[in-house]
């Protein structure tokens with residue numbers, strides 16, 4: 355199970371996610387209680403070892419702006435929420451970056467198709483809201499079969515195993531569910547989440 359922990363803003367929280375076994379860490383570079391500046395994100399990269407992917411998260415920014423901000427922060431991966439096009443995917447790749455394309459669980463069927471992104475992410479209606487949804491509703495979508503895609507929205511250390519199994523997800527992403535209060539990460543919850551998610555692959 356691929357695990358991304360998002361909305362990290364301190365070196366301690368990055369280290370906790372990495373030591374727990376996270377595969378990716380997310381830095382929010384758009385309006386959010388978890389926002390960090392490009393220079394803060396750049397500083398946090400010192401706590402990210404090779405083999406863990408640091409990802410810059412954006413919502414409504416045009417692709418060119420997201421690419422420029424991520425580049426300024428020293429990031430090679432960006433995660434784009436909001437309405438996007440196949441041309442946007444090509445622009446990210448033309449810029450030499452990798453892309454997580456986020457769609458909401460109620461998106462039109464064509465948005466779940468493979469547009470060439472490196473990973474698809476399926477999220478609740480409002481990203482970063484902590485809102486759970488019917489994870490099983492996407493399990494049988496033909497466009498997802500055999501794909502590498504991440505489940506997000508309302509996940510936490512307790513529900514991540516059942517949610518990922520219900521959705522047949524390849525990986526998971528979390529922010530609110532590992533916080534003590536909005537925007538403030540809880541180190542014990544980060545560790546518990548990563549361990550629960552990784553354990554969700556094991557036979558029961």
Ligand SMILES: O=C(O)c1ccccc1N[C@@H]1O[C@H](COP(=O)(O)O)[C@@H](O)[C@H]1O
Pocket residue numbers: 360361380382384385386387388411412413433435475477478481482483484485506507508509527528529530531
């Ligand atoms: O976390 C945010 O504040 C955020 C803001 C704008 C776009 C994406 C954001 N985070 C993404 O939202 C989900 C996590 O949701 P939840 O809080 O766990 O329910 C995940 O994909 C984050 O990368």
